[in-house]
Amino acid sequence: MSVHTHTPADVAPGTxxxxxxxxxxxxxxxxxxxxxxxxxxxxxxREGFRARVRREVGDVAASVEVIEVGE
Structure with a gap:
């Protein structure tokens, strides 16, 4: 299984x-x-945003993670 990690740079201020x-x-x-x-x-x-990012990866059942500042 591949791993995708996040950094603080992945989250712009106010988002x-x-x-x-x-x-x-x-x-x-x-x-x-x-x-x-x-x-x-x-x-x-919220569900509309989740659906939009799932379409980007081509899988309507894809896992969606919410990344916030400080994580």
């Missing part, structure tokens, strides 16, 4: 970064989606 990953032959495919904190705070919008 959270969504990270979707997908195992593929030859390695791990990943995508990041920065989201403004004030938009992420709206529960009604």
């Amino acid at each position: 959270v970064t969504l990270c979707a990953t997908r195992e593929m032959h030859g390695g791990l495919k990943w995508a990041h989606l920065p989201v403004d904190e004030w938009l992420w705070a709206d529960e009604a919008l």
Whole structure:
């Protein structure tokens, strides 16, 4: 299994970064989606953001991690 790690540089000030990953032959495919904190705070919008980053990796069931400043 491949590993994808994060650094503080992955999260811009005032945002959270969504990270979707997908195992593929030859390695791990990943995508990041920065989201403004004030938009992420709206529960009604969250699933739409998760769906968008999952589309980026080509897997509607991909795992999505929320990376915040300080993690």
